[in-house]
Amino acid sequence: QVQLQESGPGLVKPAETLSLTCTVSGGLMFGYYWSWIRQPPGKGLEWIGYIYYNGSTNYNPALGGRVTISVDTSRNQFSLRLSSVTAGDTAVYYCARDNFQFYSDSSGYMRFFYYMHVWGKGTTVSVSS
């Protein structure tokens, strides 16, 4: 059974770069999408972005180009880097294994299946000087 574990510094200074790693155990990364999601204190879930096992990525445009997600399948890990952090980036950060599929219906409209099937337990990151 696949398990995910987040790791990284719990405290980051403003304007610096937040770096987290997700280690995947009990399964391979091949063929799957892998994502990062966060939950600021007192708020709901926010999707950060995903990476496919082959390295292709998609990021939340609301994060203004500050996000980089990378993958190392040989180590069964993927990583998040969030640059120029502010107090607003304080959150619990989760990694997840996704299911992402799409098809074109009879009208030619793209329809998407997207959900997070397996989640890590999360790691708290605070941004403070």
Added chain:
Amino acid sequence: QPVLTQSPSVSAAPGQKVTISCSGTSSNVGNNYVSWYQHLPGTAPKLLIYDNYRRPSGIPDRFSGSKSGTSATLAITGLQTGDEADYYCGTWDTSLKAGVFGGGTKLTVL
């Protein structure tokens, strides 16, 4: 602001049924498939429903999902105190090219 709209809270007595709604637009809920997650504080969120109504193995049939137009609904029957949690809907937004969630609904079992 969350892209999908959920009521902040809902409550019901043990044994009763509760429904949690999730409202969106044609760019997300209306034309894509919805998932639901249960989140207890301090734990990993758990997938309850995917593809609008499918349940992962191990999720009891007390949990069910449906969708109509740009709204989706999670129903929980036979409420138990252990169901007290935050519930989130999620889907893909075709215009944003991003995953999106609702703001979450806090379920209280009185």
